[in-house]
Amino acid sequence: MNKKTDKIKVYVPLDTxxxxxxxxxxxxxxxxxxxxxxxxxxxxxxxSWGMFWLEPLVEVEINNERIxxxxxxxxxxxxxxxxxxxxxxxxxxxxxxxxxxxxLQKQTRLCFERVGKIDxxxxxxxxKHNGYTVLEQTFNSSPQHIxxxxxxxxxxxxxxxxxPTWIKLNSTLEAQGDVxxxxxxxxxxxxxxxxxxxxxEGDPFSLIEAMTIMGKxxxxxxxxxxLRSEYPVAKVCLTKAIEEARKHNYLGKNIMGTGFDFxxxxxxxxxxxxxxxxxxxxxxxxxxxxxxxxKPPLPVHEGLFGKPTILCNLITMVSLLPILRMGGKEYAKxxxxxxxxxxxxxxxxxxxxSGIVEVPFGITVQELVTDFGGGxxxxxxxxxxxxxxxxxxxxxxxLFDMPLDYEAFLKIEGHIGHGGxxxxxxxxxxxxxxxxxFRFCEIESCGKCTPCRIGSVRGREIMDEIIAGKxxxxxxxxIEELCETMEFGSMCAMGxxxxxxxxxxxxxxxxxxxx
Amino acid sequence: MKFLPYKESKAHLIITQHKDVKGxxxxxxxxxxxxxxxxxxxxxxxxxETFSVSAVEVKGVVTYYHDFKTxxxxxxxxxxxxxxxxxxxxxxxxIEELKNVLNIxxxxxxxxxxxxxxxxxxxxxxxxxxxxxxxxxxxxxxxxDNVRAILRNYRMEEEENE
Ligand SMILES: Cc1cc2nc3c(=O)[nH]c(=O)nc-3n(C[C@H](O)[C@H](O)[C@H](O)COP(=O)(O)O)c2cc1C
Ligand code: SF4
Ligand code: FES
Numbered sequence: 277m278n279k280k281t282d283k284i285k286v287y288v289p290l291d292t293x294x295x296x297x298x299x300x301x302x303x304x305x306x307x308x309x310x311x312x313x314x315x316x317x318x319x320x321x322x323x324s325w326g327m328f329w330l331e332p333l334v335e336v337e338i339n340n341e342r343i344x345x346x347x348x349x350x351x352x353x354x355x356x357x358x359x360x361x362x363x364x365x366x367x368x369x370x371x372x373x374x375x376x377x378x379x380l381q382k383q384t385r386l387c388f389e390r391v392g393k394i395d396x397x398x399x400x401x402x403x404k405h406n407g408y409t410v411l412e413q414t415f416n417s418s419p420q421h422i423x424x425x426x427x428x429x430x431x432x433x434x435x436x437x438x439x440p441t442w443i444k445l446n447s448t449l450e451a452q453g454d455v456x457x458x459x460x461x462x463x464x465x466x467x468x469x470x471x472x473x474x475x476x477e478g479d480p481f482s483l484i485e486a487m488t489i490m491g492k493x494x495x496x497x498x499x500x501x502x503l504r505s506e507y508p509v510a511k512v513c514l515t516k517a518i519e520e521a522r523k524h525n526y527l528g529k530n531i532m533g534t535g536f537d538f539x540x541x542x543x544x545x546x547x548x549x550x551x552x553x554x555x556x557x558x559x560x561x562x563x564x565x566x567x568x569x570x571k572p573p574l575p576v577h578e579g580l581f582g583k584p585t586i587l588c589n590l591i592t593m594v595s596l597l598p599i600l601r602m603g604g605k606e607y608a609k610x611x612x613x614x615x616x617x618x619x620x621x622x623x624x625x626x627x628x629x630s631g632i633v634e635v636p637f638g639i640t641v642q643e644l645v646t647d648f649g650g651g652x653x654x655x656x657x658x659x660x661x662x663x664x665x666x667x668x669x670x671x672x673x674x675l676f677d678m679p680l681d682y683e684a685f686l687k688i689e690g691h692i693g694h695g696g697x698x699x700x701x702x703x704x705x706x707x708x709x710x711x712x713x714f715r716f717c718e719i720e721s722c723g724k725c726t727p728c729r730i731g732s733v734r735g736r737e738i739m740d741e742i743i744a745g746k747x748x749x750x751x752x753x754x755i756e757e758l759c760e761t762m763e764f765g766s767m768c769a770m771g772x773x774x775x776x777x778x779x780x781x782x783x784x785x786x787x788x789x790x791x
Numbered sequence: 792m793k794f795l796p797y798k799e800s801k802a803h804l805i806i807t808q809h810k811d812v813k814g815x816x817x818x819x820x821x822x823x824x825x826x827x828x829x830x831x832x833x834x835x836x837x838x839x840e841t842f843s844v845s846a847v848e849v850k851g852v853v854t855y856y857h858d859f860k861t862x863x864x865x866x867x868x869x870x871x872x873x874x875x876x877x878x879x880x881x882x883x884x885x886i887e888e889l890k891n892v893l894n895i896x897x898x899x900x901x902x903x904x905x906x907x908x909x910x911x912x913x914x915x916x917x918x919x920x921x922x923x924x925x926x927x928x929x930x931x932x933x934x935x936d937n938v939r940a941i942l943r944n945y946r947m948e949e950e951e952n953e
Contacts, residue, residue, distance in 0.1 A: 708878075
């Protein structure tokens, strides 16, 4: 055994965004310079706290307190050593305790409870921070009781469709089948979103624990995680965590001596947006082309390999942990109208303070982008905010006082999607964005329905003409017609909701199209 | 038994490895793409045989997914995010410059096969874009002014980090 007690713990995130800003180089430099100074350090690669303007955010643990410095670009590491940062020394980048920063203080972190805090692939650290307590509880409880709590928590799917999760759990439990599956949708195809990624990188055991609970609840003994290929760091962390969980008998046969068997397979996608749609995802897992299936049958009755399958988004799954720990009633105290609980919103694009904001539903768009986001990164006024990924609604400033609530967005014919909030200033052109919506659909359409497959191409071509200033009035009328055809003639939201960004751009920014 | 060149035998080994995996066809294709960068059409028959499907079906699956290429890749694959959050931070200008510097369009390889540009729709790095990834390494805040330097330095930097 190596004695670790004298080593100074230094946290340097392994998070994709932190790494893209130099965190790997920073970690190497700290090791190297510490060695040269005869200081022993233990570098822990944690998840990100989700404050990207401070990344790479380095924390030093001194007397069980963590002192943060950020943003630590590779060039400033020497400087930090000169300022004796390993002893908590003063430096212009010193931030003190991260958890006291207003950006985090104002949040209600339930899904993100541990992200940033712990060593993501260390099961002991996970257990020290409430990990596996809910699973233990589950073993002493009945499936009906678990489902009842989820029902009281009023959890709705965070992948986009906002369907009550308890109904899916219940249907899978009641479905007849010798074999059942739990499938995690970690395809996170929506641009402007990264909450699945950050949990997978920063707290992968929470997903493993949640999936095990879902298995126990529904009678499934096998789980699959479908992770998009664009997330290599998440792949490493999930792989390692699954191995660790197996090693410690939290996965595999006879988990914790309870007689319950459960194991998880990690599958990596192959670059297809539609594979985030549940039936396409199932096809892909089965080794087929990722095209959308007709429903019914629903996955809960006939899902993966023809067996009853509970398929949920990653954030939906990890939301079970706070719900079951505090009780559904407590959890449902957070939120707004019929949108209960918290959601990790993702502040992206041209925003000064980008990152994760986990708060109860009901916060207004304005509060999110001003109180948390601090306005645009470029300092110009916000022109447009797109909510809910590539199929999301383009909002003009007059709508910014809307609450983030499923029903409120339905009313304007938009949706929250997976909670991505993309901020833009006046360099954004809504005609470009409307064209992009068709173009994206053209690239990603699975090809099953004509309105989606052909309509997207036609839409893009017409938008090209509009942008070139050709026959605007006639072409815009064609776009309206096309949107109607796509909305009603498409089998899934790919074709069916491409009109959302197009129509909202036309409606809220009409001056850009008619001039 | 036929003698196989090394690369082919390695590919066959990879394919065979996933034979008994449920839904193993995609897993095998993924593994091939990760190992070689592409899936040689000459392997389709062997893949088909291994997973008891027709070669046409294999081709159908391969061509469906954007990640599965059937041609050898350039030495450096520059993946560039085309999506909205990066657009919001000025990716359009950067992408124009990237195409100029490499003198190729999105989706193309240069004649020396040194660089290729691959479009990607979001890396989940949407708060600090515009984002590009060159081979294994991801970069934030890429703009029209720094993209040239990154490409030029790229190989040098890689060596330095070894
Ligand atoms: C084109 C398309 C893409 C989708 N992409 C995703 C995705 O990337 N991640 C996700 O969780 N759900 C995605 N969905 C929604 C899923 O079909 C499904 O509703 C969801 O995974 C169910 O989980 P939930 O109830 O936890 O939200 C997509 C749907 C469509 C139509
Ligand atoms: S709407 Fe488009 S993506 Fe969806 S099933 Fe039809 S063709 Fe496929
Ligand atoms: S939109 Fe470019 S990384 Fe997400």
